[in-house]
Amino acid sequence: MTDVGRNNRFLVVTGASGYIGRHLLDEARLRGWGVIALSRRPPHRGDVLHIPYDLRHSLPEWPSMPIRGIIHLAYDASEKTVSPEREVAAAEELVIRACQYQVPFFFLSSQNAGLPTRYGRVKECIEALVLRYGGTVVRVGLVYGGYRAGSGLFWQLDEWVRRWPVIPFFVPSPRVVPLHVRDLARWLLQAVDMSVYGGRRLFLHGGVECSLNRFLWHLCRYRHRVWRLPIPVPLMGARGLTRLIVRAFPRLSWVAQRIEGLIALRPVTVAGVEVLQVPGRSPADGLYPTGSGRRRQWLREGRRVLRRFLGRRVPKVLVRHYARACEAAEVGHDRPLSRRERMLLAIALVEYSPWGPSRQVYPGASWIGLRRGIRLIFWGTGTLLGYLFHRFRDPDPTVSG
């Protein structure tokens, strides 16, 4: 902990060392929040106040600080150490503490709350409890992106794609509602600030809904930049397989439940759940290591545009500079570069490079001169026609000659 004392607003986060917790801490610190992190393991940041907390034990006291909200993320993912009753009791202690402080309480639930699995039942119980105390239940679909932390569902898929040469292609494919972890963290902080969601059960929809197969394909293509062979898997067969796993290896039942939860997703619109549209990003962008697809877009465009000017394979350094220039142009300007301006940028980059026309050597061979002459006549005629068209369409009295 370094500068928490200087903040005038604090946030209590349980499960702060988990996947979503870490990203929430980063976003909160970025926005000037002080954070009290309740977790078993110390959080990855030194500038938050860590208080050891285990769901099996009662809620510890924390120092008197201007608390603005409590976000409950902690959940025993292994489902071995904490009993369902203790999970619910821990949540109740937290929500009661929020009522004492008179601050909003947010419980991060799942799209699968209510499924006839242990996970689904526990989440549903806690949801009911939180709503009874006037807290907010936040359901999310598939949370993805960011950096590796914990062993959430996304990271299990990620590990699969990284390790195995094949990916399952479910028939029919279940639909998922992906939400980038940074978008989720940003919305949670805004919600704490606004505190208008008390007593509501919300489903955060990032504006994108896609098939699980497509999501896996994007994971291969944009995050790992690899090709994986899709193996068709009948959905019914996958369900049977998970049941077999549960019977054969009872210790792996939690993995089987995750897979089951993934392929048997509950629909987004169920009774008693409000769907809330939040600003999100497409999986193609969010799965990119930087969390944004802009750089990739500029690189692709740069390769294509520069090739038109160079007429040859484009040196990578030039493409990189094209992307950097486009990114730099977006900083501090309300208007992005127009297409014409980006074309001019490409010309400038070619011009200010070792491959520019000023470095071209003109051999004296007559056929080369002839070729260039034909080229000039061709483009000259094109330009003249373009000029005449421009003049005809938009007569300008100041232009003459």
Place this chain on the structure above:
Amino acid sequence: MGITTQWDAIVVGAGPAGVTAARTLLEGGWRVCLLDAGERPAPSPPRMDLSDFRQDPRHWRWFLGERLESLRALERDSPKLRTPVAQTVLRGYGAALQVDADGFRVVGCLAPGGLSNVWGAGVACFDAEDLSDWPVSVDALREAYSTVARRIGVSGNASDDLADYFGRWIPLQPPLPLDPPADVLYRRYERHRERVRAVGLTLGRSRNAVLTESLARREACTRCGFCLYGCGYQAIYNAALELEDLRRHPALTYVPGQWAEHLDVGPKGPQLTTLDRRTGERHAWTAPVILLACGTLATTRLVLGALGWLDRPVRLLSQPSMGFALWLPGCLARPYPNRFFGLAQLSFVATSRAEKERPITAGNLFLACAVPLWELTSRLPVPPVWGYRLLRDLVPSLLLGNALFSATFSDHTVTLGQDGKLRVRGRYRPELFRCLRQVVRVLRRGFRRCGAWLLPGSVRLVTPGADVHYAGTLPHRRFPGPTETDVMGAVAGLEGVYVVDASVLPSLPAKAHTFTVMANAHRIAMALYQRYHRA
């Protein structure tokens, strides 16, 4: 003299006029305070050849700006004003001046050295006919021209066809060697001189404030090609360089970051209020003499405010100018030059018999290689890919030209409103368009006889004000009325206030006027010095 305050004179503005006036007064032994709105000098380009420097793909930042400022400034007419250097020094001027311009582009500089940071370094002297509206004779200005030319260093040819047009009496350094397309054009002109002059076109070497022989700390031009972005060798005159020298003078107090807001004349003499751009504080400055040299519009604002001349327009002389492109088929297939000079190489004068052989326009020719290819492409009315493919082979055989017209072809006014806004309104006169057609005919015929083609569609009038050729809001008059100045630049009703910048020029012929502004500032400062010492 009776001067008891800290300084004998305050000079407001560190542009060419302000620095010239300050230097003249300092040499006369005065204690001078120089107030400048600029804070940081413009960045200086590297000391290497342009063709070598642009071989590193990282250097696009230098040419386009860290945030691609040049690409976003396509609305500016002059390539020189689109460079990142120009963007840096010109930023924020219009907002600081609170200008409301309609049909007029306001350009001003907030860096030491003023607009000399971005000038084309063209030098021309006004002749007797140009000075016919002035209460000042040619002889009075001649000595000032020579003094200033000796100080800033002018190169050119004293014996070509344009020697009379530019003025023969100023000391000159040898001209720079011509680069291929300009060289080819000039050789053909010399071969067919009589035929070309018969259609009303005269060519000569340009006069530039560029050194071909070293002068004090400044080095001679190496033809590195960086001219558009400034000069790392300091061969191109910039008032900021002279300011650096002056700052070592013990009698000079230089205060940067002071934006002149308000001028007042009380019983204790003139008083100037400035806003410190760094701290936001206001300061009051008094001295027996205040010389205003903060640019035509800023000076006009101060003077009209001090006179209480509100909501009443004063005339602004604005020179129309145009640009065009010449193609020399004889230079096709030449390689791009590795070393070249990026400013004016040749100058021309177009005359008309109807105008009794008076120049109706005059201008300069530049190498197209000096202007970035992306910028030339942006001017073509075709998709950039087409434009690029056409120009990459064509550029070594292209010359770009600009031409100035007399300010009599424009009607512009400046008004200081009650709300504190400076309104600039006006338009070009219809006669200009008739004249333009005539000029284009002369140029097309004349250059055709020199083996060059005026490219169709390339002739374009520049937006009024965009090339910063405006002046004359507070003109010198023998018997000055309100908002006019006497031969010393003194404003009637403002005791102790003298105007030395371009706002005192009574007329603007078809010539670059910066050199005349500097000479006039020197003349006024000399006259002031002599008057006070005689007293």
